[in-house]
Amino acid sequence: MNDLGSQPLNGKPAARVLVAGASGFTGALAAQIVWRHPRLQLAAVTSRSDAGTRLDSLYPRYRVPLQLTELDLDRVEGIDAAIVAYPHGAAAPTVAALRAQGILVVDLSADFRLREMDTYERWYGEHGAPELFGTGVYGLTEMYRDELREAKLVATPGCYPTASVLALAPLAEKGLIADVVVNAMQGTSGYGRSSDDLVHFSAMTENAFPYKTEGHRHRPEIEQELAALGSAAPVTFVPHLLSLDQGELASCFAQTTEPIGKDAVQALYRERYAGEPFVKVLDGPPNLRAVRDTNECHVYVTVAEHGRVLAFAAIDNIWKGASSQGVQNLNVMLGLDETEGLL
Amino acid sequence: MNDLGSQPLNGKPAARVLVAGASGFTGALAAQIVWRHPRLQLAAVTSRSDAGTRLDSLYPRYRVPLQLTELDLDRVEGIDAAIVAYPHGAAAPTVAALRAQGILVVDLSADFRLREMDTYERWYGEHGAPELFGTGVYGLTEMYRDELREAKLVATPGCYPTASVLALAPLAEKGLIADVVVNAMQGTSGYGRSSDDLVHFSAMTENAFPYKTEGHRHRPEIEQELAALGSAAPVTFVPHLLSLDQGELASCFAQTTEPIGKDAVQALYRERYAGEPFVKVLDGPPNLRAVRDTNECHVYVTVAEHGRVLAFAAIDNIWKGASSQGVQNLNVMLGLDETEGLL
């Protein structure tokens, strides 16, 4: 691997990190977060489509002065960890090749999130590295911190599952969810960099709409995780696209297996998230601006007129919903302070 | 009443119309729609706060060259009909005074929407004209067209009930709704003209959030209307504010009293709305830009993985959700073509 750049470090870095797929929205942000991280060294940024371009010319709002190169899997010596920001389906073979060389991998794609191959194939098609399927740790840090400490391969959750599961986890862990509707919304950064008519500014400004109403692949991921926490409940899930860039809100409407009052459910949430550095339980509804450009998740829970529990979670979809959560996981994997580089 | 203005008319106008409260968002739009209406004459526009100002100076994007005056209830001779765009609670006394002089009234406030005084008082406080309570026709044109033909006082529905009930009516009429979650969103015009920190552009851009999570007064109105149509079902309702001006989306998640398939429910909706000039049943999810500045409601219905019916309705919250629906009702009351001035 060429010496593609370096940054001033306080002593020895904890790890030299490669970001693969750094020309997309989440890869570029991951590179920026690693670049500013006091204990990580951004060793290389790679991209097939934009090799030869400097990352800070492609994304002037970030500040990474490295040139994008094509990933050469034969020349990754010296790399300790990789954040892979490839499209779903395309990530698995690269993840496998990196793992084969002993590199820690934080994968931002869906390729290692699901536990059932059938489900994976239904929503994503053939898997690119079936021998590794099921070997990753699901990187919702707040739920799997212990496993993450030993993990070599981490599947960072989808943005919608991140918000939805954090909104519902305290209920799920108590087995309290009988049925839940998740109405989710996010900004256009969630749509990715691939430009088309739909996310042209002229089409999107002053607009909002539901999409994937016939089925979205994050629904089975949410069901899987709620079940793993203790509530194997049916999830009805509809995402919406909003006229904003970064931000995601999950508004959840849960029927409970037994009645629970507002005070009790609010106490449950406060207790569950008491020690969490990035989850804040609010006294009222969250808003997207308050979490923008942060790794935070803001949660509010209450009970509606006819007894449904209303649980809301706001995150920045490309931070906590992708890139910064990836770095949060990497911190845990490397034994660093979980908040390092993220405050 | 002074001769406050006139417009070129094709022969005799069907009615001379007063818009009271024309300095607010919905009143100003009602004035604009009446001004361009080929069969109505905009006789006067009144406002307490902005009397003396020309309406096209207050709202340059509209084109009404009339001066706002203070409403003088002793001088309304010659007025045939009034659109009252006052705040909830403040409308009732003025409505009563106008009715006492035989003037047809389309009220845009909530003062005559509810059927139970208890419910009204719980959400809005003391009523300003209890003798008239219960005498208005609920102005969701598509549901009460026959009653509207004879009506003297029409209560135009709230914006959220308009979208929600149009989204759910075909199910409700068949008694099919067992339970429903309504996740609604609208732009800042729904917040009204009263400026505060919350709707400052700097606060609202790139933002979105739920509000009134502990209870919104449109919930009982939606329940009332679904029950009137045939489904006395519990409604869980949460509104959200979006970073856009005009537009409202109701995303409804209904559990049905008996299973219904996608084809059947889509056929039901197409049939129910077949003759409606302003309700379009789409083949996919609606979007807000497509209904902006129109009296249209775009509806889509489908069935989700675990059997919930998903019903979506998109309207412009100050058009079909308020002012243009008011004119639609006035057209019916006056025996005009329902679409006149609204295409």
Next chain:
Amino acid sequence: MNDLGSQPLNGKPAARVLVAGASGFTGALAAQIVWRHPRLQLAAVTSRSDAGTRLDSLYPRYRVPLQLTELDLDRVEGIDAAIVAYPHGAAAPTVAALRAQGILVVDLSADFRLREMDTYERWYGEHGAPELFGTGVYGLTEMYRDELREAKLVATPGCYPTASVLALAPLAEKGLIADVVVNAMQGTSGYGRSSDDLVHFSAMTENAFPYKTEGHRHRPEIEQELAALGSAAPVTFVPHLLSLDQGELASCFAQTTEPIGKDAVQALYRERYAGEPFVKVLDGPPNLRAVRDTNECHVYVTVAEHGRVLAFAAIDNIWKGASSQGVQNLNVMLGLDETEGLL
């Protein structure tokens, strides 16, 4: 030509109109305006890229229920007039073919706007129909109304020249402009439908920037027209892209050949535009929302501290800056009321 659609007309239409290139932003809008026009019949909408798609499916916010077809120049019998919305350079051959069949042409491209072939070739490359070069009438209706009555081929001005020349014409006609800086801004609809990184909502929201700072092809067009009106003055021109969809502002800073006071220049403007149906001289600065979705141009003129004349013009860049101005011209060419279908 197939019978591609028809609309209810009051008696015989004044003309059957083809819109060629109707899948782009300005072509689609031109189709929508013709569709709603009481005296024109929209006979066909054509597109190479989107043939087979219905226009109201491509642009749900418009209401044209016709299917896009590929333009077949051998089958345009029955067409009286065409609005050509092709890219610069590509329009000329089609314009020539349509003219050869006697069809009136309103061209929205730059191919017939310039008077000097040298200038055309410098900015646009080789011309596609040099035999027709110089035969078109420049379609800034307010300046060339008489010539337009007899015109067979009209070159609709660029959006920036429309705003800039309307902002400066009263000065230019009196030979008063010695030198002028035009700082122009427009929304992303001016960028066209071709999606790329730059106009992705995520890139454009909360953004603004100058572009084409090394030279924009609308500068020579503005200079040409100011000279034609009476002021052969150097023009410094810089355009900016704004985080909005439709709207364009030209802020012009003119040094005059002789001093002129605020009262005098304001009187000059009011007098010049007194009879114009679509140009409004305001008493203060214009804003973009007030002209959105209209054929209007709002102008304000004043004098700054050190004597420069400040002249501002606001238009909707795809309406008065393109499609509706094209229809305004067509109205004049056909002898119709100039405002028909545009109020």
Next chain:
Amino acid sequence: MNDLGSQPLNGKPAARVLVAGASGFTGALAAQIVWRHPRLQLAAVTSRSDAGTRLDSLYPRYRVPLQLTELDLDRVEGIDAAIVAYPHGAAAPTVAALRAQGILVVDLSADFRLREMDTYERWYGEHGAPELFGTGVYGLTEMYRDELREAKLVATPGCYPTASVLALAPLAEKGLIADVVVNAMQGTSGYGRSSDDLVHFSAMTENAFPYKTEGHRHRPEIEQELAALGSAAPVTFVPHLLSLDQGELASCFAQTTEPIGKDAVQALYRERYAGEPFVKVLDGPPNLRAVRDTNECHVYVTVAEHGRVLAFAAIDNIWKGASSQGVQNLNVMLGLDETEGLL
């Protein structure tokens, strides 16, 4: 002074800082920047209008957990420095009182920016502490760094002068500016927190307009500073409001006292700003997103067709245009690294 809060510090803070007027946009941001600053301690945040409220409840997107109190000038012992974010005119008396107690003051208002009392009175009215007038150092750090090292009272420049003077300084210092037009634009945060019709999201979205066309008080400030640098040239200045929150662009069109070519002027700029940590000379036009939430100023210079120099500067109007520039100045006053807390 109550002990209103403290933050973890690496050893002894360089200074204990009061932010007065912390409930407005620039005051709140100044508090946030001081809060995160590794060498400053945010000792107190004060506000007349919002005393009793926690700052992070008023501005959830910031993270300052301190309660706003009323400023009590009798109890400021222990405060080393104050950032005063009061309205123009109101700042001077408080600044005087703080200075009388030996406290270093960074004033964000206009009260100490101008050098001529006549000019001050013309644009701002009577001065609130005439005895201090003229004693402040003008806090455009890049121009007055040496004076700032000894300063006790610093007048942070207006946002428009910051961008305009940084765009033009290399020319001005060489006496090259004969005349300049500054076309400036900024987002709604520059309008301040005071809500009114104009900055309601519903009015501002999809809008843009010039304002203060008859004279803006930042024009004399820009003229003063260009003259101080070496070019006593007339400035024509027009500001515009854009549909975005944070960001400001100055597009400057300068006639030079002698001709200068593109290469020469670009070399001049690169050389002048070579050592500046916060000014970046770009190879093409700047954009607002790239400087958002930073203390950076991005500059681009080129030469237009007829010889005018085009100079562009982009800043974040409440960062480099106000609050972060205030902290940059404070760093210099305290002998800290100028970039501390600002990267």
